[in-house]
Structures are given as structure tokens and as C-alpha cells.
Amino acid sequence: MVSEIKKIFQQKFSGEPLIVRSPGRVNLIGEHTDYNEGFVLPAAIDKAIYVAIGRRTDNVLHLYSNDFNESLKINLTNIKPVKGWATYILGVVDQLIKKGFDIAGFNLILSGDIPIGAGLSSSAAVECATVFALNELFSLKIEKTAMVRIAQKAEHEYAGVMCGIMDQFTSMFGKKDSVIKLDCRSLEYEYKPLQLEGYKLVLLNTNVKHELASSEYNTRRQQCEQAVAWIKKDHSQVNSLRDVTIAMLEPLASIDPIIYNRCKYVVDENQRVLDSCDALEKADLHALGKKMFSTHDGLSKEYEVSCKELDYLVNAVKGNPHVLGARMMGGGFGGCTINLVKEEAIDELIANLSIGYKENMLLDLTAYVVVTGQGTELVNH
């Protein structure tokens, strides 16, 4: 990939580009907890976005997506959101300008192998690759956590999704063979070795992304904020659902049962992340798997961000002795399920599920066996 993107850069433009690689992510457990200041347990994967970048002598950005075979030329003074892949790059540029960083025109080639719309955070990877590349190119001296914040803000303002920090943080800070236990309130993090002893993480892609995804995502976030505002009236120390106990939630059950369910899910999920970390430390994969199933239940019935395709895939592996755990992953309304599967059983499982999925959902199933990878890095030397 590196030599290919370099060649394209040199054919289209000229000179020696900087090349940055930024990975997609999976999340073992801890879903919809990040923007509630809770815990998550994600890992970077071996699928990534690559950016090749070089300076220009004017104030023009010339962007080219190798995968879409599309290009965009835009002046630095005229940056605004656009449709598609370029908006994530422009969103980052906009943040840098707003923060007063001194940048000028550049040529950029984008390429990658993260499946799009699969919930593996290809957009976060583009944002992280872009901010990292621009930081190098213009010697901006931005530290990594600040780059993560810039990438997240680009997603808010240019893609319109009020995402938490998990995806960008994982893309930037990922480490091979490790998951990251991240406290989304303090941003304290710890790498935990991912030792799966004969099991593997398998992603099953529903190959759907329902239209609702981003609007419902933003609604969930607002519902959580509404709950915090209500609870704060009696408990002034509460600043987020991270500070909330099930007992504090009880009054909400009669005021707004839907919001109560959303919050109950989040409070339980934070505990499940902590319990899963203990399980990982004790190499108790059965316990981890059970938590994954419980998370799916909560996401489907209380948080209501699943869909029939995701539920089908999780139900289809329930009771299978080779599958310790399964759940939908990411924001929801499509994308992948993440499954903890005995290595020898993977091929047969995928073959059988593909038939059932086609028959019942009238769609093809795609499967990926997860390999963890490094976070954002320069790859040309």
C-alpha cells in the first residue's frame, strides 16, 4: 500500500510525499459510554487509511481519493463541508485554521482498506491521518491528545455526528496485540494485552447502514444529557451518566420510561466494561463473552440502536458452544457484530451463517477475522 500510494502521488503531483497510516478500530465492550464520560475497551486493527501529502507553493488544497477516483481542488480561504470522503479532511483543516495554526496549500492522496459503512471508523481514521500528516508537514507541534480532539471536532462540525472520543482516540493511540482501557472522562488509558487463547474476534458485517444512524445517534446523546440535567436537580455533584447510580435513576422511570431505559443501559454498561477488564486479566473468556451478550441485549432493548439484521446475527450464534460472546458494535443501525469464536470453528460458522443470513435477511454476509494493529504513524521510513 505504501509504495502504491507513493507512486500515485508522484504520478499526479511530484516530489517525495510524507505518508501516514491510521487504522480502523474494533470495540470489545463499552458502547455508547464514551460521550457519557464512561469506559470503553477498543483496539486498533490492521486495516487502515493511508494519506500521502506534500506541500504546494500556493494556498490550494488538491485532494484525490484513490478508492473513489475523485478529486477536489479548493482554496484554503474557502473551506466548507462537502459530501463524501473529502469532508473529513476539510473538517480537520477547518479546525486547524480556527485554532490559528499556520498552514498553507498541500496535495493529498487518500487510499485505504477499511470497509466503508461497516462501523470500523474509517472516518475517524481519515481525520486522524489528516491531522497527523498536517502536523508533520507544517511542524505544528500538536501533541497526540490534542490531535484526537481536533479529529473528533472535525466529525462534529463537518460530518454532523456528535460522536464521543473513542474512535479517534483508538485510531491515534492503538497498539498491536493490545486493547485500550480508556476512561473517557479523564482520558487516562491503559494497554491491556489481548490474549484470546485459541479464540479469535470475528466481525460479521450486516452490509447495511440504515439512514437513521446519525440522527438517532445524536438523539441518544441528547437523551442522556436531558437525564443528567434532571438528576442534577437532586444530586448537584452529577455531571454525566458516569456519576449516576441505578438508585438515582429510579425517579426517571415514571417521568420518562424511555430515557430511564437509555440511562440504565449506560450505567450497566460502564460496570460491564470494568467487569470485562477483570475477566480479561483472569483470562476468563467465558465471563467476557457473557458480558458481550448482555451488552447486545441492552443495546437492542433499552438503548434501541440495533436493527433486525444485527439482532439476527447475534441470535444466530447464541447457544453455539464455539461462540463465547457476540454483540453489535459501534453506533448501531447496521455495521458489524463482534464475536468471540473458537479458532477451529470460524470457517464453518461463517459458511453456515452466510446461508442463513441470505435466506432470512436477503443480504450477503461479509466476515473479517480481527488482527490488532498500531495507531497512527508515519510510514515512509
Ligand code: GLA
Ligand atoms: C460511534 C461513535 C463513538 C461511540 C460509538 C458507540 O462509533 O463515533 O464515539 O459513541 O459510536 O459506542
